[in-house]
Amino acid sequence: MNINLFQTRVWKHIRYTVGLGVAASLVASLTGCSSLTQPIDGVPAHRLPPEFFPAPKNNLVPVDIALLSLEPPRDYQLGPDDILGVYIEGVLPFNPPNTPPEPPPVNFPEQDSTLPPSIGYPIAVQDDGTLSLPLIEPLEVEGLTLDQVREKIREAYIDNDILREEKARPIVTLIKERTYDVIVVREDGLGESNQRSLQAQSSEFIRGRDNSASGGLVKLPAYKNDILHALVETGGLPGLNAKNEVRVLRASEADKRKRAQFVRDFYASQRNAMLDPCVCPPELPPDPSILRIPLRLPPGVIPNISPEDVELQDGDIVYIENRETEVFYTGGQLPGGEFPLPRDYDLDVLGAMALAGGGIGQTTGGSGFGGARSVGGVPPGMLYILRQTPCNGQVAIEVDLARAVNDPRSRPLVQPGDTLILQYKCEEELLNFGLGTFFTYGIQELLRN
Incomplete structure (x- = not known):
């Protein structure tokens, strides 16, 4: 076959196929372009005032x-419900005359206690902050240390002529703190x-x-x-x-x-x-x-x-309290779902898309026009953030992903309750459909001839 004739036929079929793809794309733009049939009126992210964005938490x-x-104080200060170990020779316990004194009992702390072993008979500090001992009036001990209580008991028994000064040697320890x-x-x-x-x-x-x-x-x-x-x-x-x-x-x-x-x-x-x-x-x-x-x-x-x-x-x-409401939602060309927000660091829209399984530059393989989008290979380039405002209102934030990749100011942070919807731009759908039509039908027609 003449080479010139073959080249003429090839270019004829290419022009035919491209023309068919363009014609089909025009029809598709009138009937199936999601940016036209499902429009979202968004405000570009770089034009919104700061009050529409959450405060950053990366630097907290x-x-x-x-x-x-x-x-804690240097010395333990007593209060109601403290249990003291008290031993007063000749009084607590009482010893008859000419009998040897009984040794004080030893008390071991509970298993989870940090107190050392104590000696003496257990006596609790009352709700009014007093300590009741034999033969004397109740003593005010709230707010006092063990040394101060020991000296107060000694003075009380000496002043009441119950013990001589050389015999008044009370022992006061802490058995159990309140x-x-x-x-x-x-x-x-x-x-x-x-x-x-x-x-x-x-x-x-x-x-x-x-x-x-x-x-x-x-x-x-x-x-x-x-x-x-x-x-x-x-x-x-x-x-x-x-x-x-x-x-x-x-x-x-x-x-x-x-x-x-x-x-x-x-x-x-x-x-x-x-x-x-x-x-x-x-x-x-x-x-x-x-x-x-x-x-x-x-x-x-x-x-x-x-x-x-x-x-x-x-x-x-x-x-x-848990943070069950600190989540965001995804839809459109992103896999639908509910995803938790990090607690201690910020998450922008690009990170949220990656978390949801739809990274930048990744085609989603949509179902429009017989799978032509996935054949074309052009990824969706427009993201909308539906954000709630007071009084059950809503604002749609428009994020151009191509601009967001190059400009950090065009990557707003995601806040709890946001809904992220990924869409193709109309020209992206047209380009995907045209490329898909060419590779699906144009090459077949070329090989057939």
Whole structure:
């Protein structure tokens, strides 16, 4: 066959196939282009004001955990419910005249106690802070050290002519310190098993979050009745699937009444707002009666944590809340699903796409036009972030992926509740369809002739 004739036929079929592809692309653009049939009115990310974006958390600094504990005094100061070991020769126990004194009993501490062995007969400090001993009036001992109590007992028995000065040698030791009953409720799973690592906790959160809470009653010794010891007793600091804060609900009646009044005021304001359809119902503000202690703060911010904040009393509740709502959703050309946001570092849109399984430059193999998109090989280039605003509103943030790769300012951070929808631009669909048509039908027609 003449070579010129063969080349003429080849170019004829190529022009025919390309023309067919262009014609089909024009038809497709009128009937199947998702940017036309499913339009999303978005605002470019670089044009939105800062209030539409979450605050970065990459630079948050952990709070010094020493601020969550109490500084114990140099010498233990007594209080109600302390149990003392007291031995007073000739009085406690009573010895008849001309009989040898009995040796004081030895008391060994409980298994989990850090106290040394003590001697003496157990006598508890009463609720009013007094110590009742034989033959004398109750002594005020609250706030005193063991040495001060020992000297006060000695003086009392000498002043009442019960013991001579050379015989008054009382022994006072601490058998058991007072404790505080605190309730700890954890939704991070660490309270059930202290042996699981934080990495395992994170994996469990990603596979399928378990929102069940674990709780229990913790007995904290005096001067260890603080938030840090309560957390250590129940598994340590909050895990990765918990919020970076600790909440404390006080058990006092005043705080309970304050919380109840806060709830009543909130629902009253909601009812009043519902009477006017043009007024946005208020959101639930933070309860002022609940103490919130952050565990991470921006650089330069000094935490305002006082010893009174971290000190726990009987009946107080320490609450570790999970972050089950800190997720984002995906759709469109991205695999649909719900994905957790990292707790301690930022996640921008490119990282979110990679987490969802749709990286930059990756074709999704959509189903449009008989799979021609996947044959064309041009990836989708437009991402929309549907972000909620107050009063059940919504803003659509438009992210051009080509610009986002080259400009960090065009890569907004993902915040909880966002929905990421990946779409083809119209020209991308046309190009994919044209290329797919050529490689599918044009080459077949060329080989056939």
